[in-house]
Amino acid sequence: MKNSQLYKGSLNTIIMKLLEENGKMYGYEITQKVKIITHGELNITEGALYPALHKLEAEGILDVEIAKVDNRMRKYYKLTESGQKETVNRLAELEDFIRNMQSLVNPKSNLEF
């Protein structure tokens, strides 16, 4: 993660959003995807990603699948049914948060509404 506490609370939501868009993904793929989308500005650290994935799996939000790729096992994560519903909730929450922060940080833009 970029060296900021601000991103940490949103890591789960970021993972869920990516899985919603891409179906199933594996850990390394997620780190790369985030890098590409944010043009290298946001870098999810491995030490944060895997604990987050394992926790979401235990909560029943993610399900895992194993495939043999090249000469090794690959663990794919995908959203469960309840995970898909939860993603919608969390994205709405995050959007609210972004909107509120924007109004707080930049009060002038409120005048336009």
Place this chain on the structure above:
Amino acid sequence: MKLTSEQIDQLFSFTRQHYVEWYDLQSELVDHLANAIETQWEENPKLTFDQALNAEFKKFGVFGFMDVVEKRQAVLSKKYNRLVWEHFKDFFGIPKIVLLIAMTLGLFSILKINFYSQWIFIGLYLILIVFSFREMFKNSKRKKQQIKEVQKRWLFEEIINQYGSFSVIALTPLNIFIQLLNHSKDILSNPYYTLGLSFLFVLFAIIVFIIFKIMPAKAEDYLLATYPEYKLDRL
């Protein structure tokens, strides 16, 4: 450029050297490191395998894989506790509640009638302790064998076989029971206390039974549910 099978094996030993003892975590980390190394080679084909590996490992921070391992342990221990709790709750639903009531009343009537009730009580408790120790001993022997034969070890299997955080449970109530026995004349002469004591003892016996018998017996099912790769491994 792709990694060779030997290099994959090297990655497995690398995770082992860095205190990742369990196959489920090893294989995920190995795939991660392998992908990362291959990406580095695309950008800079001159890098050696070791250079690329070290660069990737640094990204995990000063504690290396420890963070990933610890969090995974915490998540799976929680899962274990939840499963034990579900089995425990079972005894308060139909039909098992009948058994719970019958055992409580059975113990109650023995303790109430018999002159040697306090010795019967302590005898039953000793039976539970001996049973727990026998199971623990069998498990530790099996684990040693696994390590000796370098078999794959699964973190959740190990949590089940070490009884999560319940491993000391067989001894925990010892003090309480000894205290109770010191006051046994008062307690065992009062039928309500005796009934309460019988109920507590039965609950304790149920927990011991769940963690030392039911959970290990169901281990295979739980492992299959936790790890899709466990099935591949057993084929």
